[in-house]
Amino acid sequence: MASVGVARQAWRRLEPLHAMVYFVPEARRRYRALGVGDPQVGYFASRVAAMGAVSAEVVIATFFNFCPDLVRRGIPEVWEVVTPEKLVEARLEAAGAALRRVGIHEFPELAETLELASRAAEEACAHVRGRALFGAHAALPWPEDPLLRLWHAQTLLREYRGDGHVAVLVSEGVSGLEALILYAATAPAMVSLLKGTRGWSDEDWAAGEEGLRARG
Incomplete structure (x- = not known):
């Protein structure tokens, strides 16, 4: 089993590959084109879209640390504007465009990084119980493009970790x-x-x- 230090180092190295999709203009442009102009609503809807057209309560439960009033500002009304499937597709396209813009596809160790991240993510998929947001993303098909496969692998690892955090906090009575x-x-x-x-x-x-x- 990897040490906590190694796990944290891996998180610090790979997390930006996924998390950038919440901030890059490529994502906001695509969501806006689908009728979702509020960046906060775009964040909630695009991240939870793998679960389907869910209620605000599902987002509040799985995202955990957001004020419920903020979530209810756009969920579930956003599903009257765009389908979850369209947002899943738009987010994946945005991730690929942003990663290529900064040259990640030219990274000399991309193949090795992809192999290791994919192996970890696939192993995580064997332990889906109790991890709702992770489970929804684990059910999505793996992209063919290597760069998008890396992004998907890190997305799985991120949501696996996040669901684990929520479970521990709830068990300790921490809101x-x-x-x-x-x-x-x-x-x-x-x-x-x-x-x-x-x-x-x-x-x-x-x-x-x-x-x-x-x-x-």
Whole structure:
């Protein structure tokens, strides 16, 4: 079994390959063309699209640390504008275009990286129980293009890890907001970003802090 240090190093190296799709203009342009102009709604809808036209409650449950009001701003209404299948396709196209724009397809060790990431992702697929968001992505077909296969492999690894985080937090009685606050305690400069992107108000945040202090 790999050490925690090796696992964290692998995460730091590969995570940007997946996570960039939430920020790159290639994705926003494609979602906008499908009628989804709000970037936050595009994020929720494109990431959960593998699960189908789900309710806001499913997104709140699986994404875990976002303010429910923020989720309900676009879910489930977005499914009246675009189908989940179209968003899955658009996200994959955006990922490929963005990765090629920065030259990842020319990376000399792409084949070896793809082999290792695919092996890890395929092994993860044998342990799908209890990992809802991961399971939905595991059911998607693997792309033929090597660059997209690498992106898909890292997507699987990311959602596998994320579902595991949620399971541990729930078992320890830590809410999504409390998890953000605990994370921010190790990176104070992230507080404003976490509040803004997750939709929590200053009052929510203060109440969460007080609750954690009361629990010691």
